[in-house]
Amino acid sequence: MSKRGRTGFTLALLALACAMLHLTLGMGAVARQIPLLVVAPLVVLLIAQAGRDVRAVLHPAAAGPPSGRAEQQSRPSALAWILLVPVLVELLGIVWGPGVYVLLFLRAQSREAWPRAIAAAALSALGLWVLFAVIIGTA
Amino acid sequence: MDLIGQAAWEGLLIVLSWPNILIPVAGTLLAMTFSILPGLSGAALMALMVPLTYQWAPVPVLLLFGALVGGATFMGSATAILFNIPGTAPNAATMLDGYPLAQAGQAKTALGCSAAASALGSSFGIFVLLLLIPVVGALVMLFGPAENLMLAIWGLAMIVTVIRGSVLKGLAVALFGLLLSFVGFDPRTSELRYTLDTLYLQDGLSLVPVFLGIFAVAEVIDLMVSGRSTISGSTRLEQLTGSATAGVRSVLRHFGLFLKSSVIGTIVGVIPGVGGTAAAFVAYGEAARSAGPGGTFGRGDIRGVIAPEAANDAKDGGALLPALAFGIPGSAGTAILIGVLALHGIRPGEELMTTQLPLAFVLIWSLFLSNWMTSLVGLSLVGPLSRLTVVPTHRVVLPILVLAAAGAFAYQGRIGDVWLTFGFGVAGYGMKRFGWPRVAFIIAFVLGPMFELNLHLTLSLQRLGRIQFWSRPVVIALGILLVSTVWLRRDRVAAAIRYPKEGPDRTPGRGRPSAGPDARGSGDR
Incomplete structure (x- = not known):
């Protein structure tokens, strides 16, 4: 590879x-x-x-020796997770996009329990709303 | 000089009086909190604060804005060291060695070093500011397009000194950085270049999204695909080595480097329009050059933290000189500051430098206080902050991604910046994975616009007979520095020209750096 x-x-x-x-x-x-x-x-x-x-x-x-690096997850999967961030921000905006991403990531990647994932997602969305809608006014 | 001393004393008394002292303290804490989010610089916070101060008297305004200028630096360095996320654009240079140090379990040392270099660097800048107030006019006039051009060329030449591994890849990626810095309007004809007929690209590629992508997002991808359990590779706090004290001591041990970097920062600060990012990268490049081939820059060399931190903070004092003396802003922050001063009836220039000099010193002392307070609070936070490097990877990745997306959007409120950040993240990961030195790309990208604009101005002035390029003393001095830079690393230059057998690409994140007193991290450039 x-x-x-x-x-x-x-x-x-x-x-x-x-x-x-x-x-x-x-x-x-x-x-x-x-x-x-x-x-x-x-x-x-x-x-x-x-x-x-x-x-x-x-x-x-x-060529040199092959890479011996251990890999935790496949590269396409990691890249897909990365590119999901701008996709969600584009579709849902800067407040809800990252919030939904947090929920998806915590459930699918970190296997966190639903209540914890929902709480983290809600907190992220709230923080971003305060920052962008209340303080800066760009959301 | 007596007049200056008296005004300085008066200004200090105003700052230290009750309840005035509360304003810089509150401003510093506010700036520290705000600057955790990448993309939101001290300038952004200053812009947000302007409407709040419409009804204020001039002294509290000066106290507040002095603190906002100085308070935004350390937390930006902290996120750069801990997560490879530059809080502000100038902190990007700190990432290059700060993050590898954190990866090697040396976050405390790097943070302590950053705090000490920041505080001492800002003190140096302010000390120079005090000394130069009487001669500021002549000093500013020494720098024109020709000098700025030489400064940019010197900075670009330093790319040769900071490349490790394949020289060919380093040069290619530097040319890429330079090329991408040309996106947007041509400075002479205003013709659009590489914009693909999109409105978004007309302003060029912004620094913050590019930095966030190339370093922070790329690092997240690397963390996700690698088997690393935590940033530092340690799962327990006791396994972390180093200390804040060791970081502070390292600044004293490399005091010559600290002084040199502070001088670079102050000089760059004095030159209008160059900015802290260029100051930090030029100082970093000079540190790497003077370390010679034995240096471990880019892999966790503490000198790679000292140089950009000292330069970035020393720049603030330098930038105040033209701002206060002529109303010429050296940066976005000083531009807002000048506007705020005007709103409150204070006009930079002769009046501020003579009859209103105590007011100028209120600003200067507030900046000084803020810089020290930031560093002292930062030092007290070294322990809790370094704990973040032993948090499991899957818990760190998510906040970094959200922070990167929010930071990119906060910069200009454009979703395109979020795409740019994550696009550059994927590219940055490829560069890191396959040994294309990211530092070369970033240095060229930062200095590209400065190089191009000043090249055109210099050529035009020369053609009109307004300047003689090689008869200017600063140009000659910078030319000597440039030649010495290339001469001292002639082996690398020759390698680039001959394109011989190259050594193996340094695949980052694998293995530890070579032994040396300051060599403790792993990573790439």
């Missing part, structure tokens, strides 16, 4: 850099001067790194 993941990450960065290069070339001559000086070497460096990573995948002996 580590070598493929590493290569995938490098290729993702390379794709992003290429997209930014494309956007840079579409800018006016003056506005793109400095960005072009930055993005061009960036693409070159990332191509070099990607080549290196791909070689490591194709020739496993050249």
Whole structure:
């Protein structure tokens, strides 16, 4: 996973850099001067790194030892839990979104009892409501 | 000088008189509480407090706002050290070594060090402020676009010194940071760049959501997928080592570094528009540079806490100089302060620096008192705060996520910032997992706008014949520093140019740092 993941990450960065290069070339001559000086070497460096990573995948002996890190939960599951935060904030707002998230997290991840999970969720929502609706006035 | 001494004494008496003293105390406690939430800086609190003070007399206003400027620093550092969450943007530099120290069970030492460096750094800044009041005009005039440009280049050059592991990855990620700092309006033509035709990106990527994502959210993902039971890896309080006293002592042991960082912070503070974040990162980079290849920066080096904390707090004294003398704000906080002063009939400038000088000192002493009080309260909280590092991971993760989401939203009230935070969180996790140094990205991202704007201004001024770049003394001094920075780490520069066999990527969170008196943590950069 580590070598493929590493290569995938490098290729993702390379794709992003290429997209930014494309956007840079579409800018006016003056506005793109400095960005072009930055993005061009960036693409070159990332191509070099990607080549290196791909070689490591194709020739496993050249690479280092595999990761021995113990993993508590799968990476996709952790990422899904992380991305659920902005999704809920987008759908339910900054007061109820995190509150619902707290409830879901405590029930599904931490296996807390319902009363405790509901109390924690209610407290979170109340705290955020006080902060954003009462004090700051942005909710 | 007698006039200044007399005014300073008068100002001190006003601050210490009853019930005036209650105002800075209350303001400090309020700022400390408020700054626990990332994204809500001292400036945000000051803005919220402005309407409350419309009917107040000038002295209580100065007392309150001096305390608000000084009180927001320590708790931001505490969350940076304990959870990798910067309470305010300048605290981000403290995370780089503070959090690895907490991971290694050294949270007490890091917190004690942060409190001591903050208090002493702010005292240094105020001491310099007192010394420079008579010559402030000449000092501010020394810094123009050319000097700011050299300062930015110096800061960017320090990336070479703070990269560990793959130089190529470090440079690439720094270029990425620089590129993303260009999102928004072009400073010359106002043409939109990389905004994808969205309104949200027109103001550029904000610092706070990026910091929160790259460090705090990324750390949460790492905690979730790793088998670590607690942040420190210890489940009992007795297993934590270090102490607040050891932290305070470390500042005294590295007093030269503390002084150097305070000087950097004060100078950067004096320069309008540069700000505490740049001060903290420049001081951090200089500390890493001067430590040489043997340093353990980024893996739990106490010097990586001293430098940004001293610089960030010393900056406040420096920032007051142009604000009080010319009404030029050095930061968002001082901009609000100038506005508040104007609301109460106090105009920065000659009058405030002569006949109203005692009022200026009320503000200065209130800031001083607030900085010390923050640190003393912080020191008394080191024990309870360090307990948080032995709380089971599944209990820590949730508050950090909620805090990150709330902090991102609180910054500008935009849900897009919450998306940005969590998007950068995933990217930050990838960077951490696969050995792309996050510190290089952040330094470039912070200094990018300063670099670009001042480059254009300098080139324009040079073209118009208004300045001669290399005939300016501060430019020459910074140029010498720049050359020495690159020369002392020429091995890294050569490695970057030649692109030789690189060492293994330092996969963070795995293993302990190399031995050394200050090397105690694990983590990445």
